[in-house]
Amino acid sequence: MMKGLKKWRLFSLLAALTIFLSGCGEEYLSTLTPAGQVGRDQFNLLLLSTAIMTLVVIVVVIIYVLALVKFRRKKVGENVIPKQVEGSHTLEVIWTVIPILLLIVLAIPTVIYTYKHADVSAMDHVDADGNKTAVTVNVTAKLYWWEFEYPDLGVVTAQELVVPTGEKVYFNLKAADVKHSFWIPAAGGKLDTNVENVNQFYLEFDKESAGLKDGVFYGKCAELCGPSHALMDFKVKTLNRTDFNAWVESAKTTEAVAEGDLATQGEEIFNTSCIACHATSAAGSAGGVGPNLAAFGDRNRVAGFMEHTEENLKNWINDPQSYKPGNLMPQPEQLNNGEKFSDEQLDALAEYLMGLSIEK
Template sequence: MMKGLKKWRLFSLLAVMMVFLSGCGEDYISALKPSGQVGKEQFNLLMLATGIMTLVVVVVSVIYLLAFLKFRRSKVGENVIPKQVEGSHTLEVIWTVIPIILLLILAVPVVTATYKFADVAAMDIVDEDGNKTALTVNVTAKLYWWEFEYPNQGIVTSQELVVPTGQKVYFNLKAADVKHSFWIPAVGGKMDTNVENLNKFYLEFDKESKDLKDGVFYGKCAELCGPSHALMDFKVKALSPEAFDAWVTAMKATEGKVADKASTDLGEATFANSCLGCHAISGTGVSGAPGPNLTTFGDRNRVAGFLKHDEESLKAWIKDPEQFKPGNLMTGKYGELTDEEIDALATYIMSLSVEK
């Protein structure tokens, strides 16, 4: 009876694993379906390493099975000791040289790719007017959200990275508080963001994200950073170069935009009195704000990186951020806002957009 139960337990475990593994092939988040040149090269290295390991496992397994079958007691007898080959110089050379060859086959392309991905010299190239030619994004990881500054364009946003396709996008990575790690599984990465030093690398986006689920690639923090580490998501919109230029223009057009404390719109007035100290609604400027820039909040597909993008989710977040992201640094007197003010505030924030 117990043996039968154990078999069913194994079957159930395999069934559960199949459910989880079924999500590994999604284009918007899977490293096994790369959508950029960096991701494709890293995938090829993964396949090379897997091939070598599979070869080793197969060869060792075959040798083991042959020895097991050839020298089993039922065949050679109880008291037969097979010929011993210990001290064989030939065998010692073989099992020393073969691993070295396999390591070289793996190490050479890995080291070559590592130096290639670390080559960010193009970040400093300028044109005749002294303007940098490469698109650079300064990424700052915070508890538990992401800030993206485009220094050459003079704009800043958060939680949703917007990039053009068909060109290298260079990243300056840093952390504002504790160690995090920047990773877009379907495109490439990952790279740590540290408080003490600046890390640099680049990615390439081969295709637009509009046809993916939710119209975005998913980004993750890949370094355990606190109680809400699993909820530290960001999204990536990959646009055509023309659409990206239009987005940059729209962001620049928000310069000087602020919420008015004396506004007749209750949502705007509430925002100005309760939120403006931490959250900007202008896409121009530099990084370093205490809270996420909300200029494009209405264009996003998630609230707080993981909640459904609607007013009900936003109102729930405003009322109690700690309930959803324990340890986050959003503070304020939200308990003092009336339900009417929270309703109006959510409507106002959802209206912030540069794409509509």
């Protein structure tokens, strides 16, 4: 009776696990719903490897069950010893050759896709006027945020990657401090960002992200990099080419302007406390100590993981270490004469920062 109950417990556990895993297929954050050709190629490899493993498991289980049924004591008796096949050359050839063939089946498309996705020769192609034809993004991973520079377009953003759909987007990946890993689950990738060298690859996006939850895909750091590694997310907004070009022009021309008395007060506080680390214009080059805040009002997360509200923003400014341990943002006491910002100062800063936008 107890054995039967244990079996049902195992079955219930597996059923619950299946239901739980069924929630892992969100389109904005899942390798199971590829959003571009690179993601589909990697998904196909996943299906192939799963099929091979499933085949191996099924064959082993069948052999195991047949042995149990055929040689059970009730059928053959107590003193019967089955024929011993130890040292059989035929069997040794079979279980050596078959795994080799299966590995070859898996290795061929793996090698093909590896070289295909590493081919970035088109990154340097130019048109008749000498302009680059492909979008290139220099990605710099920092503790614990991401900087995106479009070197051919003169635009820099932080925590928000904006890319066109229907074409290859090329990436130069590097790290500013420790090893990180750049990964957009729905699009593919997962390539290390190193301090000592630049890694390159490309991604493709099929559709605009506007119809997704929060209107974006999500990217992550996939390499353990410190105590706040799990909070090192970024968002990916995909636009058609026309809208992307319009976004670029807006990013290059929009100036940070405080609207209203409270926002003006916030700008004054920002210029005396924060401007040394944070830029408020997306035009220029990369290399800022802190994230570029030109599009802060367009974001949907504070510090990469908290809901984008003024209350969360104020909490973050006044005690960043308690929310993201190990990050390099100074505590307010270092910026405000040894004291935390007052409620009035926080209200003003939040009003100013929430108004920074290149999309409105």
